[in-house]
Amino acid sequence: MTTSVSPPETVPAQERTAGHRMPFWVNQRLGLLVLVIALSMLFGVLRPAFLDQRLVLFPLLRDVATLTVVALAQMVALSVGHMNLAVGRMAAFGAMFAGIGYDRLHLPMQAGLLLCLAAGAAIGAVTGWLIARTGVSSFVVTLAMDFALLGLVSLMYSGLTEDAAFTTRPAGIDALRSYSLADICVGPLCGSPAVPQLAQFTVFAMLGLGFLYGCTRIGRELLLTGAIPAAAELSGIPTGRRVLLAHTLSGLLAALAGFMAAAGTGTFRASIGDDFMLPSFLGAVLGGTLLTGGVVSVLGTLLGTALVGVIRKGLDLLGVGLESLNIYLGCILLLALSADRIRTVVSYRKVVRST
Amino acid sequence: MxxxxxxxxxxxxxxxxxxxxxxxxxxxxxxxxxxxxxxxxxxxxxxxxxxxxxxxxxxxxxxxxxxxxxxxxxxxxxxxxxxxxxxxxxxxxxxxxxxxxxxxxxxxxxxxxxxxxxxxxxxxxxxxxxxxxxxxxxxxxxxxxxxxxxxxxxxxxxxxxxxxxxxxxxxxxxxxxxxxxxxxxxxxxxxxxxxxxxxxxxxxxxxxxxxxxxxxxxxxxxxxxxxxxxxxxxxxxxxGRAHAATELHPRPVDRSAAPALELDGVATAGGHRDISLAVRPGEIVGLYGLVGAGRSELVKAVLGLGRITAGEVRVHGRTARISSPRQALHEFGIGYVTENRKEEGVFLEQPIVRNITVTVWRRLARAFGFVPARKERETAQGLVERLGIRIAGLAQNAGELSGGNQQKVSLAKWLAADTRLLVIDEPTVGVDVRTKRAFHELIWELAHDGLPILLISSDLAEMVTLADRIVVMTDHRVRGEVDNDRDYDRMSGRIIRLIHDRDAVRS
The missing domain is CATH 3.40.50.300 (P-loop containing nucleotide triphosphate hydrolases)
Structure with a gap:
């Protein structure tokens, strides 16, 4: 005897396959990619200087590389339905440890980076532990953490340094700042001078998270924890541990971004990460990550961040002043998000009509 | 007019x-x-x-x-x-x-x-x-x-x-x-x-x-x-067509078998006192009571979501101090189909395949926690066919399914995990006649294959159709137990009397 119960009414084959498939152009990632390329071309036509590999694209991509990691840090917190308002300060906290390592302990670059990541992961873990343990919302806990770290980091810098920055630079960090793929040659073949070597960290982070969320048990469990915590718990997912993990990862990525920002500017100072928080949400949400948890997109986060970067740089080159630049940026972002909504509605109607 | x-x-x-x-x-x-x-x-x-x-x-x-x-x-x-x-x-x-x-x-x-x-x-x-x-x-x-x-x-x-x-x-x-x-x-x-x-x-x-x-x-x-x-x-x-009421075929229960789940004088922080009951392999034990009698809360306490303050819980003969549903699932093989489908049972905004395989990722995972997508789909597809779940595709979000099919998805994840003890809470609330019957047959077959089932329901007809024994609970206490002879009038009379005796005692 088997436990199979025959379906009371078999479903016709075409009903099974008819499905709810949306046309390919509804795909948010594709839309973003098209938008990024189109805008780059538009700016390139209006100001040919925009396409200058060394002077424009290189610094642009270096910023995008750093901000993508920041947005990924936010994305990981969003994946469990939480947020991390302290991304910027965690970045500063991590970078500070790298700075101390180089300045006081004279560590090699890689060791300083590891120290930085460990500090970020630790502060993330503390945050996650507080949230999982107390049940206080992540909004409140990370906001409090943001203030606490702001104070702590400023105090440490003013106590340990004279001009509020660690200036000792380990060997290799200058290369990270200014070297591009053009400095890596295989025989006569060299890479593009537009792509900074700093981007290697972004690529690592993206590959790691892509594997985590796309292929592994833990990644799926993070997403389900974000979708409905109560249901996840009842399905046998240790939701407390997943929340802890998400915040630990978020702290680690924030610290990585802090290191990248410091490497990019050349000094380790308290102001690192000051302007990280808003872009972190922008990049993640534009890329298709849900604020309510349960859905993330690693590639989308890169594209979302790239979109914001291109718009900023392009308008800057067009001579739009900083104040009005922000107005344009706001409008374009609104448009980008509405365009996505419009796409969804139009394709929905199309599918409905064909039914 | x-x-x-x-x-x-x-x-x-x-x-x-x-x-x-x-x-x-x-x-x-x-x-x-x-x-x-x-x-x-x-x-x-x-x-x-x-x-x-x-x-x-x-x-x-x-x-x-x-x-x-x-x-x-x-x-x-x-x-x-x-x-x-x-x-x-x-x-x-x-x-x-x-x-x-x-x-x-x-x-x-x-x-x-x-x-x-x-x-x-x-x-x-x-x-x-x-x-x-x-x-x-x-x-x-x-x-x-x-x-x-x-x-x-x-x-x-x-x-x-x-x-x-x-x-x-x-x-x-x-x-x-x-x-x-x-x-x-x-x-x-x-x-x-x-x-x-x-x-x-x-x-x-x-x-x-x-x-x-x-x-x-x-x-x-x-x-x-x-x-x-x-x-x-x-x-x-x-x-859509004439339906003769299907009789469920007889299913012998071995009353001498060792119980799969035993509660012995259990009290909880939620207010339960002196709860004792046992479920044997292949047996469907009904836990009947009105809404608010504390039945779901009792089960949740057993699963580690509430605190047990006295008494003993034994699962498959072993004393069980369960601290989380995760431990209940992986260590004791207990599955719980919740009454609260939308908030606790099904991830509405997630694909069906994830909804079904959430309990078995641990088993499917290879090195580095890698879950092969093909294995995942096969597992889900097998259960979709076994339970006759009507879907457009495994990648479809569960929220797009009808209520009855969502309920089947909610059950499917426990069958995927080969649970050795199943608690089913209000399985057919808001479910239509035909799906209800399919569900009853399904629960019956599961018990027939030897699965011990604790069935919580406020639907007396459902109880009399399915349960072998009916434990009546009111006010976080067990009021009595009735051997089900599947005669609706006699059973409902005895059960209602058990519930009302409580009022007599209280007043």
């Missing part, structure tokens, strides 16, 4: 991949109680949403007292005179009864809400319904049944002449249901039309006088006097 309030013809509503309404006609006359029947997915919810202005129809006409109307928003529907009480409660827990009743049109003075002027009309509505409730009580203190009456009062306050009640009795006790029926009859006498949506045909025949039956988005019976139809007529109209 008997004027037509609302009439619709040839209503069509299309969603991606499905014609939810495909030619529905409905005529609602003043002073009647109208039954709206149909299986899950037949289009009842969609019809209600069209009539209350949530969805715009893609075709067909609507007329209010003979005049064509368009209901572009819920507000317009309310203004027209159509009120609705949804299956889910829509009250604001922190507000008082009066504030909730007058919520849509609060009395105001100089742009500010006039709290003093709120009590009187609210109390008026409650009196009209024959309900004795203080208007200043916060809604959070009310029972489910009382909250429902507040929602009806809310509809009365906005002068609704057509009142749609969607599964109003799903979580009411028999007495509460009877009181609701009195309210419904009173409303009809006042010249309103009450539309009663329910899966319980006994109730429909008790309170309704006209009936519309939907099947596959079409009205197969349109505003017909209920007296012209028999119970079986209606069922065959809903299902």
């Amino acid at each position: 008997n004027s037509v309030l609302l009439e619709c013809r040839d209503l069509v509503k299309v969603f991606p991949g499905v014609r939810a309404l495909d030619g529905v006609g409905l005529r609602l006359t003043a002073g009647s109680v109208h039954a709206l029947l149909g299986e899950n997915g037949a289009g009842k919810s969609t019809l209600i949403k069209v009539l209350t202005g949530v969805h715009a129809p893609d075709g067909g006409t609507l007329a209010w007292e003979g005049e064509p109307v368009q209901l572009r928003s819920p507000l317009e529907a309310t203004r027209t005179g159509i009120g609705v009480v949804h299956q889910e409660r829509n009250l604001i827990p922190g507000f008082s009864v009066a504030e909730n009743i007058t919520l849509q049109k609060p009395p105001s003075r100089r742009g500010l809400v006039d709290y003093a002027a709120m009590t009187e009309p609210a109390a008026g509505c409650l009196t009209e319904l024959g309900v004795d409730l203080a208007p200043d009580r916060p809604v959070r203190e009310l029972s489910v049944a009382q909250q429902q009456l507040v929602e009806i009062a809310k509809a009365l306050y906005t002068e609704s002449r057509v009142l749609l009640l969607d599964e109003p009795t799903a979580s009411l006790s028999p007495e509460e249901t009877e009181r609701l029926f009195e309210v419904i009859r009173r409303l009809a006498e006042r010249g309103a039309c009450v539309v009663f949506v329910s899966h319980k045909l006994e109730e429909v025949f008790a309170v309704c006088d006209t009936v519309t039956v939907l099947r596959d988005g079409k009205s197969v019976l349109e505003s017909s006097p209920l007296a012209d139809h028999s119970h079986d007529d209606i069922v065959s109209l809903m299902v």
Whole structure:
């Protein structure tokens, strides 16, 4: 005897396959990619200087590389339905440890980076532990953490340094700042001078998270924890541990971004990460990550961040002043998000009509 | 008298991949109680949403007292005179009864809400319904049944002449249901039309006088006097063909087998005292009681979501101190199909495949926690076929399925994990006749294959159909146990007596 119960009414084959498939152009990632390329071309036509590999694209991509990691840090917190308002300060906290390592302990670059990541992961873990343990919302806990770290980091810098920055630079960090793929040659073949070597960290982070969320048990469990915590718990997912993990990862990525920002500017100072928080949400949400948890997109986060970067740089080159630049940026972002909504509605109607 | 309030013809509503309404006609006359029947997915919810202005129809006409109307928003529907009480409660827990009743049109003075002027009309509505409730009580203190009456009062306050009640009795006790029926009859006498949506045909025949039956988005019976139809007529109209009531084949239970689950004098922090029961392999033990008796809470405490303060829990002969559902699943093989499908059972915004395989990722995972997508799909596909779940594709979000199919998904994850003890909580609330029967057969077969099952249900008929023994619980205590001989009248008599003896003891 088997436990199979025959379906009371078999479903016709075409009903099974008819499905709810949306046309390919509804795909948010594709839309973003098209938008990024189109805008780059538009700016390139209006100001040919925009396409200058060394002077424009290189610094642009270096910023995008750093901000993508920041947005990924936010994305990981969003994946469990939480947020991390302290991304910027965690970045500063991590970078500070790298700075101390180089300045006081004279560590090699890689060791300083590891120290930085460990500090970020630790502060993330503390945050996650507080949230999982107390049940206080992540909004409140990370906001409090943001203030606490702001104070702590400023105090440490003013106590340990004279001009509020660690200036000792380990060997290799200058290369990270200014070297591009053009400095890596295989025989006569060299890479593009537009792509900074700093981007290697972004690529690592993206590959790691892509594997985590796309292929592994833990990644799926993070997403389900974000979708409905109560249901996840009842399905046998240790939701407390997943929340802890998400915040630990978020702290680690924030610290990585802090290191990248410091490497990019050349000094380790308290102001690192000051302007990280808003872009972190922008990049993640534009890329298709849900604020309510349960859905993330690693590639989308890169594209979302790239979109914001291109718009900023392009308008800057067009001579739009900083104040009005922000107005344009706001409008374009609104448009980008509405365009996505419009796409969804139009394709929905199309599918409905064909039914 | 008997004027037509609302009439619709040839209503069509299309969603991606499905014609939810495909030619529905409905005529609602003043002073009647109208039954709206149909299986899950037949289009009842969609019809209600069209009539209350949530969805715009893609075709067909609507007329209010003979005049064509368009209901572009819920507000317009309310203004027209159509009120609705949804299956889910829509009250604001922190507000008082009066504030909730007058919520849509609060009395105001100089742009500010006039709290003093709120009590009187609210109390008026409650009196009209024959309900004795203080208007200043916060809604959070009310029972489910009382909250429902507040929602009806809310509809009365906005002068609704057509009142749609969607599964109003799903979580009411028999007495509460009877009181609701009195309210419904009173409303009809006042010249309103009450539309009663329910899966319980006994109730429909008790309170309704006209009936519309939907099947596959079409009205197969349109505003017909209920007296012209028999119970079986209606069922065959809903299902589409005559259905003889299937008898479940006999299933021997070995009463001498060692119990798979044993509670021995268990007390919990939630207020349970001295609970003892046992479930043997291949046995279905019913845990019967009214809503609020503490049955689900007991199970959750056993699963580690509540604290057990005394007594012992033994699973498969082993003393079990379970601290989380995760431990319950992986160490003891316990699965729990929750009654609360939408909040605890199914991830509505996630693909079906994830919903089913969540319990087995650990088993499927290779190095670095890598879960092969192919294995995952195979596991899910196997269960979809085994349970006859109707889906468009495994990547579809579970929220797009009908209620019955969602419930099957919620069960599927435990079958995927090969659980050795299954707790099933209210499996067929709000599920149509055919799905209900399929579910009963499925639970029966699982027990036949030796799975021990603890079945929680407030549906006495379901208990008598399925359970081998019925443990009766009220007020967080076990009141007694009945050996089920599948004679509904005798069983219900004994169970009701067990419940009422408690009242005798208390008073």
